[in-house]
Amino acid sequence: MATTTDVPSSARRVSPAGAEESTTSADPLERTWADPRGIIGVLSAVQNDTLGKRILATAFGFFLLGGINALVLRLQLTVADNTLLSPERYNQLFTMHGSTMMFLFTVPILEGFAILLLPFMLGSREMPFPRLGVFSFWTFLGGGLLFYSSFLFNAVPDTGWFAYVPLSLERYSPGLGLDFWLLALGVSEIAAIAAGVEIIISILKMRAPGMAISRMPLYAWAMLVTAFMLLFAFVPLLVGSLLMELDRQFGTRFYDPEFGGSPILWQHIFWIFGHPEVYIQFLPAVGMVSMIVPVFSRRRIVGYPLLVMAAIATGFLSFGLWVHHMFTVGLPELALTFFAAASLMIAIPNGVQIFSWVATIWGGRPVWKTPFLFILGFVFLFVMGGVTGVMVAVVPFDWQVHDSFFVVAHFHYVLIGGVTFPLFAALYYWLPKFTNRVLDERLGRWNFWLMFIGFNLTFFPMHIVGLLGMPRRVYTYPAGLGWDIYNIIATIGAFILAVGILLFVINLIYSQRKGAEAGRNPWGADSLEWAVDSPPINYGFRILPIVRSRHPMWDQPQLDEGSARLKALTEALAAWPIKWRAALVTTTLDGQPEEVFRVGGPSVWPFLSALGIMTIFIGEIFRLHWVALGGLLFLFACIVGWHWPDDPPVSEAELEAFEREHGIPVRVTGSYAVGRWSMWLTIMIVAIGLVTLLFGYFYIRLENAAWPPSGIEPPQLWPALVAVGLLLASAVAVFWAWRRIRAGAPGQMRLWLAVAFVLGLAGLAVQVADVLGFEHSASDHAYASMVYLLNGVMWILLVAGLGMNALTQFWAWRGQFKQPERRHLAVTNATSYWLAIVIAWIIVYGALYLTPYLT
Amino acid sequence: VAHTPSTAPPKVPQISRDWATLLAGPLLWTGYFLIGYTLAEFGCRGLWLRGNIAGFPAISVILVALTLVALALSLGFVWRIWGRWRGLQRDPDASLNRAEERQRFMVLGGLILGGLFSLAILLTGIPALILEGC
Numbered sequence: 001m002a003t004t005t006d007v008p009s010s011a012r013r014v015s016p017a018g019a020e021e022s023t024t025s026a027d028p029l030e031r032t033w034a035d036p037r038g039i040i041g042v043l044s045a046v047q048n049d050t051l052g053k054r055i056l057a058t059a060f061g062f063f064l065l066g067g068i069n070a071l072v073l074r075l076q077l078t079v080a081d082n083t084l085l086s087p088e089r090y091n092q093l094f095t096m097h098g099s100t101m102m103f104l105f106t107v108p109i110l111e112g113f114a115i116l117l118l119p120f121m122l123g124s125r126e127m128p129f130p131r132l133g134v135f136s137f138w139t140f141l142g143g144g145l146l147f148y149s150s151f152l153f154n155a156v157p158d159t160g161w162f163a164y165v166p167l168s169l170e171r172y173s174p175g176l177g178l179d180f181w182l183l184a185l186g187v188s189e190i191a192a193i194a195a196g197v198e199i200i201i202s203i204l205k206m207r208a209p210g211m212a213i214s215r216m217p218l219y220a221w222a223m224l225v226t227a228f229m230l231l232f233a234f235v236p237l238l239v240g241s242l243l244m245e246l247d248r249q250f251g252t253r254f255y256d257p258e259f260g261g262s263p264i265l266w267q268h269i270f271w272i273f274g275h276p277e278v279y280i281q282f283l284p285a286v287g288m289v290s291m292i293v294p295v296f297s298r299r300r301i302v303g304y305p306l307l308v309m310a311a312i313a314t315g316f317l318s319f320g321l322w323v324h325h326m327f328t329v330g331l332p333e334l335a336l337t338f339f340a341a342a343s344l345m346i347a348i349p350n351g352v353q354i355f356s357w358v359a360t361i362w363g364g365r366p367v368w369k370t371p372f373l374f375i376l377g378f379v380f381l382f383v384m385g386g387v388t389g390v391m392v393a394v395v396p397f398d399w400q401v402h403d404s405f406f407v408v409a410h411f412h413y414v415l416i417g418g419v420t421f422p423l424f425a426a427l428y429y430w431l432p433k434f435t436n437r438v439l440d441e442r443l444g445r446w447n448f449w450l451m452f453i454g455f456n457l458t459f460f461p462m463h464i465v466g467l468l469g470m471p472r473r474v475y476t477y478p479a480g481l482g483w484d485i486y487n488i489i490a491t492i493g494a495f496i497l498a499v500g501i502l503l504f505v506i507n508l509i510y511s512q513r514k515g516a517e518a519g520r521n522p523w524g525a526d527s528l529e530w531a532v533d534s535p536p537i538n539y540g541f542r543i544l545p546i547v548r549s550r551h552p553m554w555d556q557p558q559l560d561e562g563s564a565r566l567k568a569l570t571e572a573l574a575a576w577p578i579k580w581r582a583a584l585v586t587t588t589l590d591g592q593p594e595e596v597f598r599v600g601g602p603s604v605w606p607f608l609s610a611l612g613i614m615t616i617f618i619g620e621i622f623r624l625h626w627v628a629l630g631g632l633l634f635l636f637a638c639i640v641g642w643h644w645p646d647d648p649p650v651s652e653a654e655l656e657a658f659e660r661e662h663g664i665p666v667r668v669t670g671s672y673a674v675g676r677w678s679m680w681l682t683i684m685i686v687a688i689g690l691v692t693l694l695f696g697y698f699y700i701r702l703e704n705a706a707w708p709p710s711g712i713e714p715p716q717l718w719p720a721l722v723a724v725g726l727l728l729a730s731a732v733a734v735f736w737a738w739r740r741i742r743a744g745a746p747g748q749m750r751l752w753l754a755v756a757f758v759l760g761l762a763g764l765a766v767q768v769a770d771v772l773g774f775e776h777s778a779s780d781h782a783y784a785s786m787v788y789l790l791n792g793v794m795w796i797l798l799v800a801g802l803g804m805n806a807l808t809q810f811w812a813w814r815g816q817f818k819q820p821e822r823r824h825l826a827v828t829n830a831t832s833y834w835l836a837i838v839i840a841w842i843i844v845y846g847a848l849y850l851t852p853y854l855t
Numbered sequence: 856v857a858h859t860p861s862t863a864p865p866k867v868p869q870i871s872r873d874w875a876t877l878l879a880g881p882l883l884w885t886g887y888f889l890i891g892y893t894l895a896e897f898g899c900r901g902l903w904l905r906g907n908i909a910g911f912p913a914i915s916v917i918l919v920a921l922t923l924v925a926l927a928l929s930l931g932f933v934w935r936i937w938g939r940w941r942g943l944q945r946d947p948d949a950s951l952n953r954a955e956e957r958q959r960f961m962v963l964g965g966l967i968l969g970g971l972f973s974l975a976i977l978l979t980g981i982p983a984l985i986l987e988g989c
Contacts, residue, residue, distance in 0.1 A: 212953045214960035305960060309967040316881040317975070320888050332899030332989040334914065337982035338892045345975045589870055589961075590954050702900055 028578045033125070033538035035602050044602040046130035049434055049536055051137055052116025058141055059109035064501075065148065066100035069093045071498055074458075078491040080479035090475035091158035095181070096148075098161030102277060103185050104144045106419055107230075110284040111136070111195040113426060114223045116434065118199065120529035120536060121217050123208025123545040123552075125583045128201045128674045131600045131642065136194040138610030143187030146618065150180040157181035160473065162274065163244070165255040165266045170248045176621060178248065182241045183617040189234045189241075190613065193685065196230030199223055201677045204588050208528065209566050210547035211591040217527050217550075218301065221308045222287025225315040226280055231681070232319065233276040235688040240269030243696065243789075249623060252778045252785035254696065260782035262703045264329060265696055271322035272692075279318040281415065283311055285422035286353055289375055292429050293357050295525045296372035297364025300551060303356040310349035310356075317346040327398045336395055343393030350386055354379065369523075370444030374425035377452045381417025385410060388463070403473070406466025412459045424451070424504065431508075432518035436534040440515060443507040450500030457493025461486035526551035531559055544570045544584060547591065569593060569662045576658060577666075580649040585673050593664050597671035598649070605642035612638050640807070645669060645816055672825050679829040683836045686797065690840055693790060694847055700782045707852055708783045712776055714852035715787075719770035720845050726763035730756040731838040734805070738831040741824045746817040749827065750809050756834070757805045764798050767791065767845075790848050794841055801837045804830040873958060876939070876965035879932045880972035887925035887976055891918055899989035912988035922980025929976055933969040940966055 035045035045051065073093050076085040085093065115133050119126055127133055150156045155176035159168045168178050203224045207216070243254040244266065253259035255266050286307075294301045301307065320342035327336055357379060366372060388410040392398045401407060424447075432438045465486040470477060477483055521530040530553055532540050546562030549555035560570060573582055573596065585595040615631025648655075648668040655666050665672075701707050708714060737752035771791050776784040808830045811817070817824060897903045898914035908916040940962050943955075 210953065212957040214957040305963050306967065309964050309971075312877075312881065312964070313968060313971055316885060316972075319885075332895060334899055334918070334983065334986055334989045335892060335895040337986070338888060338895065338979055341979040341982070342888070342975065345971075345978060348971060348974075589873065589957055702897060 029539050029542065029574070030537060032578060033581060035538075040604065041602070043607045044134075044604045046126075046134050046600065046602050047538055048115050048119050048127050048130065048133065051130070051133050052112050052114075053434060055108055055112025055115065055137055055140065058137075058144065059105050059112055062100050062104035062144055063109070066097050066105055067498060067501065069097035069100065071494055073097065074491045074494040076475065077477075077487050079487070080477055080481075080484055082476050085475060087475045088158060091160075091473075092156040092177075094473060095157045095160050099147070099157070099181065099185060101415070102161055103188050104140075104147065106281045106415070106423075107192055107277075108140050108188070109423065110226070110281065111192065111199070113284065113288075113430070114199050114227075115195070117430065117529055118202050118220065118223065119206070120433075120532055120540055121527050122203065122206060122220060123211060123528045123541060123547060124202070124206040125540050125544075126206075126581065126599045127198050128206055128583075128671070129198050129600065129678070131603055131606045132194050132198050134603075135606035135610055136191040136198070138607050139187050139194070139613055140191035142610055142614040143184050143191065143617075146187065146614070146621075147180060147184035150177060150184070153180075155180055162270055163266075164270075165244065165247075165263045166257070168244065168248075168266075169255060179245070179621045182245045182248075183621045186238060186241050187613060187617050189238050192230055192234050193238075196227040196234070197678065197681050197685075199227035199230075200681060201674055203227070205585050205594075205671075205674055205677060206583060207586050207591045208545045208547045209570065209584065209586060209591060209593050210562065211586070213589055213591075215547055215550045215591075217287075218290035218304065218307055218311075219284075219287035219527075222283045222290070222311050225311045226283045226287075229276050229280050229283070229315050229318065231685055232688055233273045233280060235685055236269050236692040237273035239689050239692040239696075240266060240273070243269075245620070246778075246785070246789070249620070250778065252789070253780075253782040254700070254785055254789075256782070257703075259780070260700065260704050260709055261785070262700050262782075264326075264331075264703075265699045267326050267329065268322070268699065269692065269696070271325045272319070275321045275325060276318040278411075278414065279314055281419045283314060285378075285419045286311065288422045288426045288429075289357060289378060290353075291525075291527060292371055292375055292425055293360050294364075295429075295523050296367045296369060296375070297361050298367065298524075299360060299364035300526075301356065302359040302363065303352070304550065306352050307356050310352045313349040314346060317342050317349070321346065324393060324398065327395050328402045333395075340393055340395050344390060347386060347390050347393075354383060354386075369428075370439070370441060370448060371425040371429040371523075373445065373448040374421050374428065377448065378417060378421040378425065381413055381421060381455070385413030385415075385417050389414060401466055403471055404466040405462040405470045405472055408472050409459045409462035409466060412455075412462075416455055416459070421451075424448075427504070429523065430529075432522055432534060433529060433532075434535050435512060435515075436518050437511045437515035438518050438522055439507050439511045443503060443510065447500055447503040447507060450496055450503060452500075454493050454495070454497030454500055458490050458497055459493070461489045461493075465490075521553065526554040528552055528559075543574045546570065565663075566593070569664065572658070572662060577650070580668065582666075585671050594673055595665050595667055595671050596658075597667040597674065598669070603642070605638055609635055609638040609642060612636075645811060667825075670825055675825045675829060676832075679832050683833065686836065686840065690793070690844060693793065694844065697786050697790065697847060697851075700786060701851060701855060704783070707855060709781050712781065712783060715774075715849050716770075717849055719766055720849045723763040723766040723770075724842055724845065726759050726766065727838045727841055730759035730763065731835055733759060734831050734834045738824075738827055741817060741827045746812050749817070750812045753805050753809050753812075753830075757802060757809075760798065760802055760805070760834075764795060764802075768795070787848065790844055794844055797837050797840065801830075801834045804833060873961045876936055877961045877968065879936070879965060880929060880969035883925060883929050883932065884972040884975050887921065888979065891921055891979065894918060894921070895989075915983045915986070915988055918983035919980065922976060922983065925976045926973060926980070929969065929973040933966065933973060936962060936965045936969055 033047070035041050035047050035050060072085065073090065076082050076090055115127060118124075153176060157163070157177040157180055159173055159178065159181075163178065163181055166172055203216070203220050207220075243252070246252040247255055247261075253261045255261045255263050257263060290301060290307055321339055323331065323336060323339035324343045327339075357375075388406070392401065392407065392410060428439050428444055465483050468482055468486075470481075470483050518534045520532070520534055522534075523530075528545055528547075531545065543560045545552060545556075545559035546566050547556075548562075552559060560567065562570070569584075573584065576582075577596070577598075581599045581601055582596050583599045584593055585597055586592055587594050612631050612635030615634060616628045617631075619625065619628030619631055650668055655668065658666055733752050733756035737749045737756060740746075740748040740752060771787070774784075774787060778785045778788045808826055811826065817827065894903070894917060895914065898905075898917070906913050943959050943962060
């Protein structure tokens with residue numbers, strides 16, 4: 001734990017490693033890393049700072065839209081019996097407000113910050129999959145625009161950001177409104193998952209040499225936990241949304257209680273996403289605060305290990321809280337206690353964080369700049385939100401205030417106080433790095449105080465009016481209940497808050513024209529992003545830093561100092577692979593150089609792939625299934641184009657010379673370490689999705705007295721056993737193919753892959769034939785719906801594996817694996833995927849075929 | 856600078872052991888939580904664990920037993936990690952290399968998280984002692 005109070009003044013201005021040279025277009029390194037110009041450049045740009053700024057601007061735009069929704073809602077509630085909005089329009093606006101803030105503002109802007117900051121903060125040149133980041137941006141933008149286009153079609157969703165069933169089913173919400181909610185936001189959810197994968201691998205594998213995980217910036221720790229949470233939370237939501245859309249469009253019965261389905265299942269799935277979502281938003285904010293507090297306190301953070309462990313603990317505990325949104329549903333009390341306990345426990349890591357920041361400020365010499373004001377505001381507001389959070393974690397208290405304005409007040413203190421205030425601190429703190437202009441301090445102070453006062457005026461009275469019984473989500477209220485004055489104050493506060501936010505926009509525009517130049521490190525900060533130019537040049541660091549401290553800018557006068565071997569490597573990377581975008585992969589725990597690999601460059605494939613996804617979802621919204629099918633085929637073509645291998649930009653002799661000199665493998669066709677991580681994460685995503693489906697299957701089983709229901713025969717076991725046998729044999733063949741390529745025999749590998757392909761196809765055929773004999777439609781009962789869904793999902797996963805197999809054989813036939821020691825990553829990944837799918841097949845079909853006999 | 860990052864190859868290459876040390880507590884709690892909640896939800900709906908054991912509702916008895924097992928395991932982990940931590944503290948090598956510094960960090964983290972999640976298991980299990988069944 002760091003205890004030094006003072007930051008050495010000599011370390012405030014360091015000579016940044018390699019960033020000292022001015023760059024021109026003549027600089028070959030700059031040329032290598034630059035994005036193309038023109039319209040193609042706009043569509044294909046992959047630079048993390050370009051991408052990060054785009055995401056920030058887009059998300060902030062949605063923030064303003066969501067804020068306008070909120071202001072109109074407040075106007076409606078200002079006085080009793082108001083008729084400014086119809087009940088329908090009120091429902092639409094609170095749905096749009098909540099959905100916008102949760103899906104289109106907070107999560108994307110935090111991901112945008114991560115993409116913007118992480119490469120510089122970690123001392124790397126890029127994110128591991130820049131094209132995936134670009135894909136994530138276009139899908140996010142497309143999804144957001146599609147969502148708001150619902151106004152154009154007068155089909156605005158109106159069942160709340162949680163879209164409870166049965167209200168959201170076709171019977172009670174006909175029309176396209178809910179389809180917009182499900183499918184447009186579904187696109188954004190895909191974007192969030194893609195960003196999660198990118199962030200995890202970036203933090204674990206692309207740090208500067210020497211940056212062991214015990215030296216990682218606290219922001220990186222917070223984002224690492226958050227990114228894993230993104231996968232564990234958003235995948236179930238996607239699955240739950242899929243079930244709802246199937247119910248709406250194809251007549252399945254997952255959520256229909258009349259046919260054996262369960263409305264409560266949707267609540268479970270939604271809140272398995274929904275509660276961690278709060279911490280998905282809060283943890284990055286925690287990371288930002290932990291970076292900003294020491295800089296403005298002029299001392300090192302108190303309790304670095306405690307803050308890291310608090311983030312990890314929060315990540316785990318947040319998945320044990322979901323039922324505290326369902327305390328009034330009628331679940332068994334004994335079951336509720338599990339969630340009440342976890343809801344109370346999570347106060348401990350959050351309290352540790354607060355004490356750590358307060359201790360840091362207490363022991364430091366605070367500098368009262370605007371970012372710091374927003375941090376202090378955050379601490380005050382978040383403590384208030386936390387206290388009411390503990391209150392609603394207590395079951396009997398929650399029963400009293402559930403669905404009242406008390407809860408509205410609580411979560412706005414947590415989400416605006418705990419997330420938006422740190423976000424504004426972060427904007428004031430980090431934007432100068434990317435614009436080279438410091439935002440105006442005087443306007444910043446006005447901005448802060450207006451937001452702080454406006455916020456408290458808006459939301460504090462809601463505690464009182466909620467305790468007085470005012471329900472949420474009701475468009476008006478009668479006079480004489482004692483609620484009027486609180487609502488008037490809240491509306492006045494909302495407009496003051498809005499003026500504060502407007503002032504930020506004005507400040508941004510004003511400072512771009514007249515703001516003081518920021519220089520490299522205007523705050524005297526300690527982390528690596530402050531070592532590069534403002535705004536950063538395309539490649540960030542010419543010579544990668546070598547990290548020897550948690551506070552490299554304070555403790556290391558020369559960032560490129562290190563062992564002779566490391567120094568030689570980092571200097572060589574500034575000079576040698578000048579024709580291609582070389583980045584360093586380091587070991588997960590200790591940050592030792594592991595590989596040099598070629599990062600993906602500018603490409604239009606991600607944009608086109610996002611277009612394909614959009615086409616699928618637009619087709620489904622308007623129930624034009626042939627359009628969706630066309631989009632699917634287009635997407636498939638784009639994915640193949642995206643991953644089409646190209647010729648290495650360097651000769652074998654050059655590669656070997658570099659490897660010999662520096663003792664590190666060079667992978668110009670893709671990093672082995674990064675590729676393996678991406679496949680593991682893909683398998684993890686598939687596994688989370690399947691576990692969610694199985695949870696749904698067993699939950700629906702729980703809701704039914706007989707399984708299968710009367711009138712449906714239990715399945716015969718032998719076809720499933722034959723299919724499993726064939727797939728197990730195919731797994732052996734795939735494994736053997738992998739062994740052959742490792743032995744340097746690509747021809748034999750192709751043979752065994754072909755055997756595996758035939759066996760896999762045969763297994764699939766047996767299973768398809770069995771389902772074709774099932775004499776019930778998916779609309780008959782939730783059981784039948786589940787039979788078709790689980791089969792369909794497994795078939796798609798298997799076909800994807802067969803596709804990988806075929807592509808691998810195709811590339812082998814084209815000679816891609818002639819140097820197997822360099823290029824068998826594709827085979828290894830295809831093998832891992834196939835083995836995982838075979839295991840999943842056994843589990844899913846085991847559940848589907850055995851449950852009718854065993855339960 | 857006493858140590859540059861690459862001069863010392865890691866003396867402690869037990870990477871999976873270090874991850875296990877760090878995450879043992881949270882993972883154990885996750886398993887306990889999911890099993891316990893599933894038993895409570897299914898048991899209280901009458902699918903499993905009906906009837907009484909020694910005059911107490913079967914579901915409560917099973918949950919208390921589960922809590923005790925999980926708590927014992929969790930405290931066992933903490934004890935082992937504590938032993939490892941003390942071993943590291945006894946190492947007089949004041950000039951840690953990067954891998955050792957990182958290992959100490961992960962062991963300390965395992966200790967903190969192990970303690971916290973032991974408390975979480977205890978807190979989660981107490982209601983089963985107090986509530987009369989579901």
